[in-house]
Amino acid sequence: ELKVEQNPLFLSMQEGKNYTIYCNYSTTSDRLYWYRQDPGKSLESLFVLLSNGAVKQEGRLMASLDTKARLSTLHITAAVHDLSATYFCAGLYNFNKFYFGSGTKLNVKP
Amino acid sequence: SQTIHQWPATLVQPVGSPLSLECTVEGTSNPNLYWYRQAAGRGLQLLFYSVGIGQISSEVPQNLSASRPQDRQFILSSKKLLLSDSGFYLCASRTAPSHEQYFGPGTRLTVT
Numbered sequence: 055e056l057k058v059e060q061n062p063l064f065l066s067m068q069e070g071k072n073y074t075i076y077c078n079y080s081t082t083s084d085r086l087y088w089y090r091q092d093p094g095k096s097l098e099s100l101f102v103l104l105s106n107g108a109v110k111q112e113g114r115l116m117a118s119l120d121t122k123a124r125l126s127t128l129h130i131t132a133a134v135h136d137l138s139a140t141y142f143c144a145g146l147y148n149f150n151k152f153y154f155g156s157g158t159k160l161n162v163k164p
Numbered sequence: 165s166q167t168i169h170q171w172p173a174t175l176v177q178p179v180g181s182p183l184s185l186e187c188t189v190e191g192t193s194n195p196n197l198y199w200y201r202q203a204a205g206r207g208l209q210l211l212f213y214s215v216g217i218g219q220i221s222s223e224v225p226q227n228l229s230a231s232r233p234q235d236r237q238f239i240l241s242s243k244k245l246l247l248s249d250s251g252f253y254l255c256a257s258r259t260a261p262s263h264e265q266y267f268g269p270g271t272r273l274t275v276t
Contacts, residue, residue, distance in 0.1 A: 085263055096254060097208075097267045104263065142207060150196060150215065151223070152256075152265065154208040 056081055056147040060155035068163055070132050075158045077126040077143035085146040086126045088117050090139045091157070097142065100128075133162045166191035168268035170255050176274045183228075183242040185271050187255030190236070197238040198256040198265070199230055208254065214238060250275045 057080035067073050077086070085104055089097040101110045103119035103126060110117050114137065116129045126143055138161050144154040167190045177183060189195055196215050200208040210223045212230035220230050227246060231239045238255055255268040 087265065096270045099264055099266065102263045144208075150213055150221075152198065152208075152210055154200075154210075156207040 056083055056145045056151070056153040058143060058145050058153050058155040060143055060158050062158060063156060064159050064161075066161045066163065067130075067133050069134055072132065073130050075128040075130075075141055075143075075160075077128070077155055079124050079126075079145045079153075081124075081147075082121075083124075083145035083147060084149050086119050087144040087146070087152070088126070088128055089142045089144065091142065092139050100141075130160075133160075135162045135164055138162045166195070166257055166259065166266055168255055168257055168266055170253075170268040170271050172271060173269065174272045174274075176276060177245050178276055179247055180244050183240070183245050183249070183273070185240040185253055185255075185273075187238040187240075187268055188236055189238075189257045192257065192259045193235060195236065195257040195259045197232065198258070199238065199240050200254045200256065202252040202254065204251070212240070245275045247275050249273065 059078045061076050087102055088100040090100055091097050101117040106121040108119045114131045119126045140157045140159045142154050142157045144152045146152055169188045198213045199211040201211055202208050212220055212222055214220050214232045217232055228242050253271045256265050258265045
């Protein structure tokens, strides 16, 4: 089984500021995923990280993967209110099983 | 790209009643299919996954079961619901060689 831990669980930040969400996992993961969930809605895929050193960026979000440290980060640059949501990381284990972190609830204040 | 349908969207059921949630996938073939449950304010818990018709792997012992009668149909069932079965149920699909996992809109179940 793969254990995935995210921190922080709650994040309140001002617009225009930068911050990083951390995702640690317990054992070798085949892939690392980041998702966004708006209240009452399903999950939207943000990034899939395939290998050590992978970095992907979309708008104000950038995700990276360090497989040696078993760590992925989601960096938010110059936050805007529209980024307010809950962000989940998930690891793929044995190529079939996904294990999710508890989520980081982000609130960006104007 | 693939589209995942789930129904019903919301459901209120009494304790002890049966349950059937359905998930169908369009736009792909031979997907890996998944059922997750999300309790209020929590992360996702993998309940079942399937790599093919009739092939079901259970991740968590519980009073739920899953079936895959067709390639793109995945059903979650229970004979007798418990209060603890309340939650947001999400179906997801992943097809090789893509690494993406796509989610359906979900079913919100309240057991009273």
